[in-house]
Amino acid sequence: MTDCMIEICGLTKMYKSKTAVRNADLKIYRGEIVGIIGRNGAGKSTLLKMIGGLVYPTSGELHFFNRAAAGEQSFFERMGVLIENPGLYPNVSAYENLNLLAMAYGLGDRNAAIEKLLQLVGLDSKNTAKVKSYSMGMRQRLGIAVALLGSPDVLILDEPINGLDPQGIVEIRQLILELNTAGLTILISSHILEELSKIATKYVIIHQGEFIEVLSREELQQRCEERIELGVEEARAALPVLERELNITKYKVVDSRTVYVYDENIHIRQIVKVLSEQGIMIDSIAKHKQSLEQYFLERTESAGERHD
Numbered sequence: 001m002t003d004c005m006i007e008i009c010g011l012t013k014m015y016k017s018k019t020a021v022r023n024a025d026l027k028i029y030r031g032e033i034v035g036i037i038g039r040n041g042a043g044k045s046t047l048l049k050m051i052g053g054l055v056y057p058t059s060g061e062l063h064f065f066n067r068a069a070a071g072e073q074s075f076f077e078r079m080g081v082l083i084e085n086p087g088l089y090p091n092v093s094a095y096e097n098l099n100l101l102a103m104a105y106g107l108g109d110r111n112a113a114i115e116k117l118l119q120l121v122g123l124d125s126k127n128t129a130k131v132k133s134y135s136m137g138m139r140q141r142l143g144i145a146v147a148l149l150g151s152p153d154v155l156i157l158d159e160p161i162n163g164l165d166p167q168g169i170v171e172i173r174q175l176i177l178e179l180n181t182a183g184l185t186i187l188i189s190s191h192i193l194e195e196l197s198k199i200a201t202k203y204v205i206i207h208q209g210e211f212i213e214v215l216s217r218e219e220l221q222q223r224c225e226e227r228i229e230l231g232v233e234e235a236r237a238a239l240p241v242l243e244r245e246l247n248i249t250k251y252k253v254v255d256s257r258t259v260y261v262y263d264e265n266i267h268i269r270q271i272v273k274v275l276s277e278q279g280i281m282i283d284s285i286a287k288h289k290q291s292l293e294q295y296f297l298e299r300t301e302s303a304g305e306r307h308d
């Protein structure tokens with residue numbers, strides 16, 4: 001995954017005096033599923049629109065596939081975009097929707113391409129029902145098929161799970177994973193971290209237009225993993241005791257006075273007992289358990305409010 005597909009540097013979008021996205025930096029590598037997570041109005045759609053070429057940045061740079069974007073329209077064409085509502089024709093079938101667009105794009109061998117796409121997103125090409133009768137989940141699938149029409153390398157999905165029922169969520173998630181396995185790099189936004197946690201390989205927390213954290217799946221898991229946070233005078237002295245007396249092997253030394261213990265079978269009182277028996281003073285000890293949503297809320301709350 002060393003192949004950089006998109007790089008954004010200092011990307012900013014202002015609507016009059018309102019800054020929707022401020023000074024965003026990010027590198028997106030081939031094969032990643034990047035989850036953009038933020039509350040309503042955080043700037044998710046604006047960011048994705050800039051990357052997808054639907055709105056023009058006020059300042060900053062966008063580089064595609066290691067080359068400058070300026071004047072390189074073809075790079076936008078290698079991107080499939082589904083932002084807000086898919087622009088579907090309500091009075092024709094799914095097949096006909098794709099056919100009309102494929103004609104507009106000038107695609108050759110349309111029939112085979114459309115059959116394949118509909119199969120990929122789990123829609124029946126023989127279904128002649130008009131799209132206006134479709135459920136939300138079916139529309140979302142068709143929207144994804146539309147975004148995939150030009151065989152893009154990168155797929156941008158703005159809140160594709162929004163408004164779907166639990167079954168629909170599972171299905172779209174599954175589809176996204178399949179598309180990723182088939183080689184697509186994917187950017188996806190949501191206001192619920194939990195929804196992205198099952199698929200994204202990288203997380204960008206955006207709050208009031210600013211990236212407040214970019215972290216890998218492993219880093220996020222680690223932050224939310226249950227642990228005992230131990231404060232001692234000297235971690236170096238406590239560790240051999242914990243290893244020897246309690247067989248603790250899963251731990252992390254955070255700094256010279258703080259150790260995190262990741263062992264569900266160990267109780268706080270056992271640690272207190274063995275350390276005090278060895279004459280090691282404990283400054284603090286507490287269990288730490290946080291859900292993904294708590295983590296997200298805490299991060300965005302601590303970032304505070306910006307007024308401009």
Ligand SMILES: Nc1ncnc2c1ncn2[C@@H]1O[C@H](COP(=O)(O)OP(=O)(O)OP(=O)(O)O)[C@@H](O)[C@H]1O
Nearest residue numbers: 015018020038039040041042043044045046047191
């Ligand atoms: N066309 C526009 N004109 C003026 N302001 C806009 C425009 N589009 C977005 N904004 C403002 O920019 C900020 C970011 O909006 P954006 O739609 O990107 O947020 P979002 O994270 O996608 O929110 P949501 O979860 O509600 O979809 C908001 O304060 C919004 O009001």
Ligand SMILES: [Mg+2]
Nearest residue numbers: 044045046158
């Ligand atoms: Mg939005």
